[in-house]
Amino acid sequence: MESFKQAFDLLFSLDKELLQILGVTMRMSFFSTSISCLIGLPIGALIGTRRFRGKSFLKKIIHTWMGLPPVVAGLMVYSLFTHYGPFGKLNLLFTVTVMVIAQCVLITPLVIGLTSSFVESTSRPIIETARGLGLRSPRIVRLCLSEGRMSLLSVVLNAFGRSIAEVGAVSIVGGNIQWKTRVMTTAIMLETNKGKFSFALALGIVLLIIAFIVNAAASWIVKEKSDD
């Protein structure tokens, strides 16, 4: 209860550091989600609609990758961007940019996997019906998108949820630097380690509230459109 009170106090006091941490969190999650979806949605759609050799093998790889532990992804990206790594010259370690990259490594396969299985199950009958009506490809793609927008939205929200809740990878490549790369999850870790449980819990509640608002807003937007 104490934590709830603290959470609301925190939110409404507009604490400068909290706002900054929230800002970094939202920026990171927005970019990781957008980039993973830009890459993952079309690839997932392609895999879902095409039949080709090696497809089931490819799917196994994607599913394995979906289960990649975040710390492992963090380590992989870390070793690429560390001073002596292949991209060391870019000096990106401990920046929000590299946190976004690490998260994309984690989330893109999730988007590909979810999209392809959704497309496979839902789009088949749509495509068969639309082609039977003599419709052309661009229109068929639009129909699939419009019919499946609820499922696609849930793919995007899944990606966002994973990104905002993720801690292992971002703490490794981001370093949890105050005023720079600290996000909600790494701040929660830190406060927990310091023994400030109720403050950590308060941060957790703030995170939950943010996630809820984003979810509600997104489904409201899509609902609005579908009720035309």
Added chain:
Amino acid sequence: MIELLNVKKIYGDRTVLDIPKLSFFEGEAVALAGMNGSGKTTLLRIMANVLKPDSGSVTAPDNILYLPQKPYAFRGSVIENILIGAKAQKEKAQELLFKAGLSALSDKPAKSLSGGEWQKAALCRILIRPCKLLLLDEPTAALDAKGTELVSGILKEYKENTGCTLIFSTHSPSLALSAADRLILLRDGKTEADGKIRKDVDKPETEWENLFL
């Protein structure tokens, strides 16, 4: 003319369709019959070019319309569904709906229709477009006797107006009898019987039903 040569479709190690040669002539009306799983849908899909055969060739005209066994209802009203991507006017759609006895449903969401209502609406969505070859997969499976009769009339009218070739699968002897002039019987993916339907002979219904069993 439509022609299939050595067409085979194999799923796993099962050959579900094996047609050495099958031709259809322009303007024909053909009924495909056969038990569940005999390959009717597979054959129609291949002719409609939504499924590739594992071997063989299919010669067919460009302008094909194909109604799947379970046509998809898109978001939006019945009339919006009918007009989707069609050049026709709203009046034409309403006229078709009227013929199918669906006038009252034209503004209802397509997804809310009953199985039989939607089957007729989906047929209207097909028939508002012109074509050279019309392929229908069990167009009256969800309809009662009256609905089947109605559809049979609508199909004949469409055929007269467009001069298209019509091929449909069905489990209904009365639809085959009234709307087709040739019957092909499939069994285990092969054509077991293929012949003209002679309406003048007026075979008793039961004999037709035997053929279908």
